[in-house]
Amino acid sequence: MHCFNQGAIVETAPAAPAQCATAPASLRAQALAALQLADPDAKCAAALALHALAATLAPDPGEQLACAAALPGHPPRPQLTDHLSVPRRSPATREGRAALIHSIAHIEFNAINLALDAAWRFAGMPEAFYRDWLRVAADEARHFLLLRDHLRAQLASDYGDFAAHQGLWSMCEKTAHDITARMALVPRTLEARGLDATPLIQRKLRQVGTPDALAAVAILDTIVREEVDHVAIGNHWYQWLCARLGLDAAAHYAALVQRYQAPRPRPPLNEAARRAAGFSDAEIAWLQQG
Known part of the structure; x- marks a missing residue:
């Protein structure tokens, strides 16, 4: 379960943690159940259904949840490895483009998990907090499905065909005890890096110029537009x-970056997207210091 401690929500061991129910009734418990799903299609369907359900079913901010199962649920493939062990491939080849789209799809799959985890883990927040993250989970599910369909239809590949890493989820685990650190270091740090990286990826794909590459550029247009909103949600709740x-x-963010050894963004920053997501000029200047 969770309790407040100096403003952060800290996990404490329940007296007798039970395995989560198969069909929990509450909205946040269903988010936890969805997080445990291993099959990507089932997880996406659950995330989309939860977002729809959130329009009529109120979350229970005071509900204390615990789960003994390993989190998150993930399929047997892709093989998960250290990020340094994931080979780099040129997008000039079809295999290289498939690997690139696969890596983005894996980020989106992890982003579903991140949003579901925020929705179940942290008690005592306003109802809007839970609805926000369930909306993000649904968006990320749609992003994942767009990319997986692209892999299958245009690149003769599928999710699971390439090795992947768990960098996003690692920070999720590090900040499981502190909601303020979670909002600071996952959406407004790691996910915000996607705002910077996407235009560079799109430029490379345009240079390739094949039909599948240009179709991927269009998909990424949709994703980056919606990711601005996701980063803005993280910014809002952090503030x-x-x-x-x-x-x-600002001072607390700098302290959290140092405490958790969060990665700094790689230049160039997508300043327009970051401003749209709620970053101030002063924050952008601090991030650009490297």
């Missing part, structure tokens, strides 16, 4: 939490 705790958001 809200800092205000509640009486923290200086």
Whole structure:
């Protein structure tokens, strides 16, 4: 279960943790059940259904949830490895483009998990917090399905065909005890890096110029537009939490980056997208210091 401790939500061991119910009734418990699903299609379907359900079923912010199962659920493929062990391939070849789209699809699959985890894990937040992250989970599910369909239809490949890493989920685990750190270091740090990287990826795909490459550019247009909103949600709740705790958001963010050894963004920054997602000019200048 969770309890508040100095403004952060900290996990404490329940007296007798039970395995999560097969068909939980509450919205947040269903988010936890969806997080445990291993099959990508089933997880996507659950995320989309939860977003629709959130329009009529209120989350219970006071509900204390715990689960003894390993999180998150993931399929037997792709093989998960260290990020340094994932080979780099040129997008000039079809295999290279398949590997590139696969890596983005894996990020989107992990992003479903990240949003579902935020929705179930942290008690005591406003109802809007849970609805926001269930909406993000549904968006990420659609992104994953777009990319997987592209792999199958245009690149003779599928999700699971290439090795992948769990960098996003690793930070999720590190911040499981502290909601303020989670909002600071997952959506507004790691996911914000996608705002910077996507235009560069699109440029390379345009240079390739094949029909599948140009179709991928169009898919990424949709994804980056919606990811701005996802980063903005993380920014909003980070600022809200800092205000509640009486923290200086900029100073606390710098401290969290150092404490958790969060990666700094690689230049160039997508300044327009970051401003649209709620970053101030001062924050962007600090990030550009490297």
